Amino acid sequence: MPMALIELHNLQxxxxxxxxxxxxxxxxxxxxxxxxxxxxxxKGINLQVEQxxxxxxxxxxxxxxxxxxxxxxxxxxPTSGTASVMGYTPWERxxxxxxxxxLVMGQKNQLWWDLPAQESFRLxxxxxxxxxxxxxxxxxxxxxxxxxRELLSQPVRELSLGERMKMELTAALLHSPEVLFLxxxxxxxxxxxxxxxxxxxxxxxxxxxxxxxxxxHYMKDVAALCKRVxxxxxxxxxxxxxxxxxxxxxxxxxxxTLQFANPITDALLExxxxxxxxxxxxxxxxxxxxxxxxxPAMLTAILDAHDIDDLIVEEPPLEDVIxxxxxxxxxxxxxxxxxxxxx
Amino acid sequence: xxxxxxxxxxxxxxxxxxWTILKISLEERFVYRGDFALGTLMRFLPIITQVFLWYAIFxxxxxxxxxxxxxxxxxxxFMLTMISRAxxxxxxxxxxxxxxxxxxxxxKYLIQPIDLIGFLLLTRVAHKLCYYVIALIPFxxxxxxxxxxxxxGWPEASILCAYFxxxxxxxxxxxxxxxxxxxxxxxxxxxxSLVFVxxxxxxxxxxxxxxxxxxxxxxxxxxxxxxxxxxxxxPAAIFLGTIPPDQVWMGLAVEACWLTVFIIIARVMLNRGIxxxxxxxx
Numbered sequence: 001m002p003m004a005l006i007e008l009h010n011l012q013x014x015x016x017x018x019x020x021x022x023x024x025x026x027x028x029x030x031x032x033x034x035x036x037x038x039x040x041x042x043k044g045i046n047l048q049v050e051q052x053x054x055x056x057x058x059x060x061x062x063x064x065x066x067x068x069x070x071x072x073x074x075x076x077x078p079t080s081g082t083a084s085v086m087g088y089t090p091w092e093r094x095x096x097x098x099x100x101x102x103l104v105m106g107q108k109n110q111l112w113w114d115l116p117a118q119e120s121f122r123l124x125x126x127x128x129x130x131x132x133x134x135x136x137x138x139x140x141x142x143x144x145x146x147x148x149r150e151l152l153s154q155p156v157r158e159l160s161l162g163e164r165m166k167m168e169l170t171a172a173l174l175h176s177p178e179v180l181f182l183x184x185x186x187x188x189x190x191x192x193x194x195x196x197x198x199x200x201x202x203x204x205x206x207x208x209x210x211x212x213x214x215x216x217h218y219m220k221d222v223a224a225l226c227k228r229v230x231x232x233x234x235x236x237x238x239x240x241x242x243x244x245x246x247x248x249x250x251x252x253x254x255x256x257t258l259q260f261a262n263p264i265t266d267a268l269l270e271x272x273x274x275x276x277x278x279x280x281x282x283x284x285x286x287x288x289x290x291x292x293x294x295x296p297a298m299l300t301a302i303l304d305a306h307d308i309d310d311l312i313v314e315e316p317p318l319e320d321v322i323x324x325x326x327x328x329x330x331x332x333x334x335x336x337x338x339x340x341x342x343x
Numbered sequence: 344x345x346x347x348x349x350x351x352x353x354x355x356x357x358x359x360x361x362w363t364i365l366k367i368s369l370e371e372r373f374v375y376r377g378d379f380a381l382g383t384l385m386r387f388l389p390i391i392t393q394v395f396l397w398y399a400i401f402x403x404x405x406x407x408x409x410x411x412x413x414x415x416x417x418x419x420x421f422m423l424t425m426i427s428r429a430x431x432x433x434x435x436x437x438x439x440x441x442x443x444x445x446x447x448x449x450x451k452y453l454i455q456p457i458d459l460i461g462f463l464l465l466t467r468v469a470h471k472l473c474y475y476v477i478a479l480i481p482f483x484x485x486x487x488x489x490x491x492x493x494x495x496g497w498p499e500a501s502i503l504c505a506y507f508x509x510x511x512x513x514x515x516x517x518x519x520x521x522x523x524x525x526x527x528x529x530x531x532x533x534x535x536s537l538v539f540v541x542x543x544x545x546x547x548x549x550x551x552x553x554x555x556x557x558x559x560x561x562x563x564x565x566x567x568x569x570x571x572x573x574x575x576x577x578p579a580a581i582f583l584g585t586i587p588p589d590q591v592w593m594g595l596a597v598e599a600c601w602l603t604v605f606i607i608i609a610r611v612m613l614n615r616g617i618x619x620x621x622x623x624x625x
Contacts, residue, residue, distance in 0.1 A: 075453050076621045091621060098456040099353065110451050112367065114374045119367050126360040127457050129353040155374075 003084065004048035005211055006072070006179070011081035013042040013067050041067040043235035044081070049213065051178075054205050056226035057215040060326045064235040065215040069181045072213070073103040085179060099128055102172035106184035110168060111156045117167040118152040121174060128175035135174065142170045145200055162193030169197070173204070182214040186221055198224045219318050231322065233329040247315045250325055254295055255279065255314050257287045261307035268306075275301075284309070289316065361465055368469030383478045386425065387485065393421050410557050411585065418492040420554050422485075423579035428551060429474065430510045431517035431574035433467065437541075440525025441534045444620070453617065460522060460609055467518055498582055505591045509578040512598050516573055519605035526609065529616030550576025556585060570601040 019035045020027070042064040049055055057065040070076045071083060074090035074097070083090055088097035111120040125135045143149045146166040151159060156167065165185060172180065185201075186194040202225055205212055216222055222229060223243060231239040231246070239246060256276070260268075264283055272278065275298040276290035290298055295313060302308065315321075372379065397417045400409070407413060412420065440463070443449045452459040498506065524541055528534050546552055548571035555566055555576045566572060577594060580586045586594060 070450075073454055074621075075450050077618075093453060095456040098454065103450075103454050105450075108447065108450070112371060114371050115367065119370060123363050123367055124455075126363040127455055129356075 003087070005051040005053075005086060006047070006049040006213070007082075007084045008045050008047040008068075008072075009082045011042055011045045011068070011071060011083055012040070012079045013064075013071060013076065014079045015039045015041055040235055042071070042078075045232070045235075045237055047230065047237065047240070049211060051211055052209045053228060054212045054226045055214070055228045055230060056222040057213065057230050057232055058222060058322060059215075059232040060330070063232045063326075065232050066183055068232065069103065069183050069213065069215060073101065073181055074098070075103075099175060100177055101179040101181065102175070102177040103181040104168050104172045104183065104185055106165065106182075106187035109156075109164070111164070111171060113157050114155055116153045117148075117156055117159075117171070120156070120167075120171055121152075124171055124174050130175055138174055138176065139170070142173055145203065146170060146196070162189050162196070165189060165193070165197065166200075169200070176208070178210055180210055180212045182212060182216075184216055185214065186216060186218055194218065194220065201225055219322070223318065231325060233326050234333045238325060238329055243318070246325070247318065247321055251316060251321050252292045253289050253316055254292050255287055255312075255316055256290050256295065256298070257285055257310075257312040257314075258302065258308055259310035260284045260286070261309050272302075361461075364462060364465040365469050365472075368466040369473055372470055372473040379473070379477060383474065383481065386429070386478065387481070390421050390425050394418050397421075412554060412557070413494070415492045415494055416583070417554070418489065419494070419583060420579055422489060422492070423582050424551055424575040426482075427510065427513055427575040427578040429478070430471070430578075431513040431549075433517050433521040436463070436467065436518065436521045437525035437534060437538050439463075440522065441528035441532070444528040444616075445532050449620065453621070460613055463522060464518060471514065495584060498584060502581060502584070502588060502591065505595060506578055506581045508595060509573065509581055509598065512595070512602055513573050513575075513578055516570060516598065516602050516605060519602065519609050520570070523605060523609045523612055526612040526616050529612070529619055545571055545574060548572070549574040550579065554580075554585075556580070570598075570605070573598045573601065 015038070016036050017039050018030075019037050020030060041062075045064075045068060057068065059065050067076070071078055072085060072090050074093045077091045086097070086100060088094055088100075090097065111117055112123075121135075121139060124130070125132070130138075143152060146169070148163070148166055148170065151163055151167070156164060159167065169185065182201075186197055189197070198221055201212070201214075204210075205225075212225075214221070214226065227242060229239070229241065229243050229246060230237055239249065241249070258272075261284075264281070264286065269278070269281065269286070272286060272288060275294065276288040278286070279289050280287040299311070299313075394417075398414065401407070401414050401417075409417075449459070451457075452462070497503070521541075524534060524537055527537060531537075548555075548566055548569055550572055551574075555563060555572055558566060577586075577598065581591055581594075
């Protein structure tokens with residue numbers, strides 16, 4: 001069987017953390033005897049990603065997303081398990097491997113702060129050994145796509161966060177990596193900048209057919225970019241599939257919004273509550289959460305009895321569904337006999 | 344095995360990479376001109392206090408010569424250690440490494456195909472070059488003005504060669520010692536006190552504070568066993584002819600050994616440190 005481009009087998013990572021207790025006395029004690037705690041950040045991840053996929057990692061803070069990306073980019077060693085990216089073992093950090101992938105962290109700056117980004121790019125050209133003509137073509141293409149041309153000669157420290165992020169992306173893509181890891185690339189950006197970066201990533205990925213793994217807290221990023229979503233919570237994969245599949249698989253509820261032609265009385269509201277949970281009441285609209293199978297019967301009954309001007313049946317917001325999944329996982333892990341914390 | 348055929352060939356050359364790093368670091372240095380100019384001028388201040396101190400010592404002792412040093416000879420010595428230190432001192436190197444480890448910027452060197460020590464060395468060479476270019480004029484002026492203090496004049500060509508060699512090796516030795524200290528931060532995040540101790544030892548044992556040949560025999564034997572003397576005293580002593588010409592090259596050979604030792608230490612520490620970092624931190 002041919003191997004996938006990225007393969008993870010039972011990957012585990014445990015950090016050892018120094019336990020600092022509160023107070024001066026405890027601090028002095030800590031000088032002589034330190035207590036450590038093992039924190040299992042990743043508890044056995046199995047994953048296969050094919051060439052050309054755009055996969056999103058979703059999960060609450062501390063779920064193990066970033067740790068997984070760090071393992072894949074070779075920054076850290078796993079405690080156990082194996083990984084292969086393009087046939088390389090990431091943490092062996094072969095130069096060949098390092099020339100073929102890139103990691104962009106939304107919260108870290110890799111460019112020279114006091115110099116124009118152009119200079120950092122030149123350095124990347126040398127470090128990654130990019131042919132001059134190809135370098136110029138790639139840089140032209142990227143700076144046109146991201147609208148950076150005028151900014152290339154401005155010191156990085158004078159750029160806005162959004163502009164800087166675009167520069168970071170450019171720097172990461174100059175050597176045309178075949179695998180790209182993005183750790184919250186749109187964190188802290190305004191809606192317009194987020195949108196620009198999404199559009200860019202979508203275009204670039206489709207054109208170059210590179211493989212991208214992305215972590216993000218913005219559902220919009222995920223919805224716009226990734227067909228495949230991996231939910232990581234509590235160090236394990238909780239869901240792996242399509243975005244719409246999350247809703248199908250994890251909830252059987254629908255949101256029904258009704259707009260009444262006549263004023264809504266208290267009695268009417270009470271009667272609606274028989275069908276499902278009242279989510280919102282803003283006259284003349286009422287929104288109810290209803291079990292999927294009950295929707296047709298409910299609509300028939302209501303349309304028979306009332307004048308309805310408008311009617312919307314929709315899936316519950318993705319954020320809510322995912323938040324439910326997270327909450328369920330963390331509740332389940334609290335019930336384990338030996339809860340292990342996640343960092 | 345999954346392999347992707349679009350993999351780009353590698354077009355780099357090591358030399359060009361080095362040259363680019365050097366050029367970019369130079370540009371970076373020139374960004375803060377004011378800081379730079381002030382830093383250059385400030386170099387001259389400590390030596391003035393030291394000269395006054397030694398004049399007071401001569402006055403108090405009532406002698407015109409202390410061991411091998413006349414009043415003028417002492418001034419010449421301190422001017423020369425100023426040059427040694429301009430090569431061997433590494434402001435911010437150790438703390439810079441510690442900071443990078445602490446805030447995780449070190450990851451950059453794990454992800455990109457680049458060597459941390461080589462990179463730091465090149466940026467340091469750039470800093471120094473920059474400094475020499477700017478400082479050349481004031482230094483030349485001061486030395487010309489103070490030429491009378493150099494009683495024996497210029498040394499002969501072979502000694503001058505040895506002198507330059509000792510300066511360059513002093514630079515490398517200073518770099519690798521401080522880089523090794525900085526890499527300790529992989530184990531202990533905070534290295535400020537370590538730097539303080541090092542600077543203190545350096546101040547007394549390198550000849551920065553007083554000429555090492557003024558030490559009593561037992562102490563100078565001890566100091567001779569340490570690498571610090573190469574950071575200030577040794578180049579100055581070569582220039583002044585304090586070290587007999589036939590012993591100069593022997594001393595340089597010992598210095599080269601020290602340099603090799605610290606290159607190895609820094610390398611081993613980097614490898615172990617990265618391994619530890621990737622095992623525990625990240």
